């Protein structure tokens with residue numbers, strides 16, 4: 001296996017684990033944005049969100065919520081938490097095994113997301129409705145199959 005997260009889950013690469021169950025594992029990010037930054041990953045390999053089932057996705061968020069509470073209570077500098085999932089290279093995914101970042105935040109930590117030039121601009125209702133139609137059509141299609 002060449003996937004680093006699969007190796008970690010299998011015990012073939014070192015990691016500092018904080019949690020493990022049948023579906024997911026949580027361990028410290030090797031290159032933390034802030035101290036306490038951890039990852040929640042499915043135990044079974046899936047490169048993208050589309051590759052994992054809904055129960056696994058739900059468990060990732062359930063455990064992420066618990067990690068959030070644990071990090072906040074841990075004594076690490078944490079006044080807030082960001083959850084971040086990069087799904088696809090265009091979305092800044094670098095390791096192609098689904099993972100939820102749980103990132104402790106505090107004032108002055110210098111982390112941030114860069115918004116595109118011209119943001120915010122208010123979209124026309126017709127544009128929002130048209131985009132909602134396109135997405136809703138996919139959900140309807142999903143039900144039919």
Ligand SMILES: [Zn+2]
Nearest residue numbers: 003006045097
């Ligand atoms: Zn993997």
